[in-house]
Amino acid sequence: MPSPVLRVARPTNQLQPVVDFYTRGLGFDVLARFDDHEGFDGVVVGRRDAPWHLEFTHQHGVIVERAPTHEHLLALYLPELDEWRAALERLRAFGATPCQAANPYWDRQGKTFEDPDGYRIVLQHAAWR
Known part of the structure; x- marks a missing residue:
């Protein structure tokens, strides 16, 4: 199945x-x-x-608003240090800069970035338990 x-x-x-x-x-x-x-x-x-x-x-013909709050986010868990660092470097090379997370939990083991629409992506250096 x-x-x-x-x-x-x-x-x-x-x-x-x-x-x-x-x-x-x-x-x-x-x-x-x-x-x-x-x-x-x-x-x-x-x-x-x-x-x-x-x-x-x-x-076509429709305009949508930006992200409604800073808590509208996706969290990607990247437990391998090399993979996490590579993801951060790729975003920085793309021109993205980290921002402070609305929830301080995400800043302890992660970095938060905003996409062009204001939605946030957390790259969390941790394994999902």
């Missing part, structure tokens, strides 16, 4: 800058892309071997 796959979908006004942040900045792969599918353009990103992915869409 196949395992479930989690897809988190989110609208954006800045489809290509958001895709660049997650691919060039975070190292995710483009898994699928669609143009003008019933009025929507979209890109699905993630890791080919992971049971989750992110979908970013833009509906």
Whole structure:
């Protein structure tokens, strides 16, 4: 029986800058892309071997607001020090700078970054228990 796959979908006004942040900045792969599918353009990103992915869409003629709060975030647990450092370096090379997390818990073992829409990504140097 196949395992479930989690897809988190989110609208954006800045489809290509958001895709660049997650691919060039975070190292995710483009898994699928669609143009003008019933009025929507979209890109699905993630890791080919992971049971989750992110979908970013833009509906033609619709403008969406930025992230509503600093607590709207994704946390990526990276337990291997080399992998965590490489992810931080990739984001910095992309031009992203860390920001202070709204919840101080995330600053103890992680670094928080904002994507072009103001949604936050925590790179947590820890294993999920």
